[in-house]
Amino acid sequence: MTEVVFYIFAAIAVLSAALCILQRSPMVSALWLVSTMCSLAAIYVLLNAQFIAAIQVLVYAGAIMVLFLFVIMLLNLGDAGSDLRGPSTVAATLVIAGLLSVELLALTRYTPRRLANELSQWPTFTDPATVFVAGQVTQQESAARGVVGALAAPLFQVYLIPFEITSVLLLAAIVGAVVLAKRNV
Amino acid sequence: MLLGPALALSAILFSLGVAGVLLRRNAIVLFMCIELMLNAVNLSFVALAQLHGASGHVMVFFVMTVAAAEAAVGLAIIIGIFRHKQSVDLGNINLLRG
Numbered sequence: 163m164t165e166v167v168f169y170i171f172a173a174i175a176v177l178s179a180a181l182c183i184l185q186r187s188p189m190v191s192a193l194w195l196v197s198t199m200c201s202l203a204a205i206y207v208l209l210n211a212q213f214i215a216a217i218q219v220l221v222y223a224g225a226i227m228v229l230f231l232f233v234i235m236l237l238n239l240g241d242a243g244s245d246l247r248g249p250s251t252v253a254a255t256l257v258i259a260g261l262l263s264v265e266l267l268a269l270t271r272y273t274p275r276r277l278a279n280e281l282s283q284w285p286t287f288t289d290p291a292t293v294f295v296a297g298q299v300t301q302q303e304s305a306a307r308g309v310v311g312a313l314a315a316p317l318f319q320v321y322l323i324p325f326e327i328t329s330v331l332l333l334a335a336i337v338g339a340v341v342l343a344k345r346n347v
Numbered sequence: 348m349l350l351g352p353a354l355a356l357s358a359i360l361f362s363l364g365v366a367g368v369l370l371r372r373n374a375i376v377l378f379m380c381i382e383l384m385l386n387a388v389n390l391s392f393v394a395l396a397q398l399h400g401a402s403g404h405v406m407v408f409f410v411m412t413v414a415a416a417e418a419a420v421g422l423a424i425i426i427g428i429f430r431h432k433q434s435v436d437l438g439n440i441n442l443l444r445g
Contacts, residue, residue: 168349172356179360179383183367188375195379198360202386209353211393214407218389221411226382226418233422234375237429245372245436252370259366266358270351303401313404321405328412335416342423 168208175201186245188234192227199223212309353394360387374425374435378418385414 175198182194199222206215246252303312317325364387367380389407396403425435432439 165349165352168352172352175356176359176363179363182383183363183370183376183380188373188379191376192379195383198383199386202390205353205356205390206393209349209393209397211396211404211407214389214393214404217408217411221415222382222386226415229418229422230375230379233426237375237426237435239373239375239435245376246370247372255366255369258369259362262365263358263362266361267355270354270358312401313408316401317405317408320402321409324409328409331412331416335419339419339423342420342427 164208168205171201171204171208174198175205188239189231192230192234195230196223196227199227210304212304213313348397350394350397354391357387357391357394360384360390372437374428374437374440375422377437378421378425382414382418385410 178194178197178201182191182198185191185194199218203215203218203223206212206218247255306312307315361384364380364384367383368377371377371380389410392403392407392410396407428440429435
């Protein structure tokens with residue numbers, strides 16, 4: 163059942179992403195990207211990341227894409243002509259993207275079990291069981307502490323300093339956006 | 348578990364994002380393709396977090412923060428360019444050409 167739902171949403175995500183990069187109007191492309199992000203949120207729920215799914219919808223599909231739509235409407239780009247590059251670039255793009263996807267798909271065949279197997283055949287490496295924790299760690303953690311608690315514990319304990327530095331990053335982004343969008347640049 | 352299929356979906360989405368960046372000349376669509384690539388990476392983080400604990404989720408959190416900051420500053424730059432050139436076509440933007 164989970165797998166059927168996963169494949170349905172995966173197909174929606176890939177189709178919407180393809181339509182997003184092929185649509186002529188930036189507005190339509192942005193709306194297809196929202197569709198991709200919402201189906202990715204559904205996939206996050208299937209992968210035991212409910213909190214991430216919620217902030218995917220709120221931050222990505224909500225805030226960031228609304229910002230994009232505001233800018234597209236502000237600049238009145240709704241009916242821009244086709245902006246695809248020439249045929250030679252299209253051919254080169256197909257080759258590059260095809261090679262990249264083949265390479266990445268080959269990498270996904272490297273499951274942790276296969277990697278652990280190959281590591282165990284090297285005598286100098288440690289026991290693979292210590293390298294790869296078996297099974298569904300996230301599911302166990304969220305069963306023990308709750309969905310948000312399982313994320314909050316590492317965020318505010320192990321990653322506290324990076325979390326605080328994030329606020330400096332956001333402040334810099336705010337100041338940068340205000341300065342850049344002012345009249346006399 | 349769905350680890351392999353999720354990583355495969357992530358690979359396909361990332362390649363689509365790269366194709367979009369190479370194909371389009373509209374700066375805003377190019378930014379959206381970059382967001383698509385960030386989303387693909389987030390998906391692989393979440394898929395691998397099933398094995399390695401919630402650190403992957405924390406990384407997704409940070410990637411989303413960086414994406415929000417990048418979108419705000421990038422779109423401000425695009426608005427600034429539009430004021431100068433009346434266009435967001437990358438073919439017209441060659442201020443830094445030597």
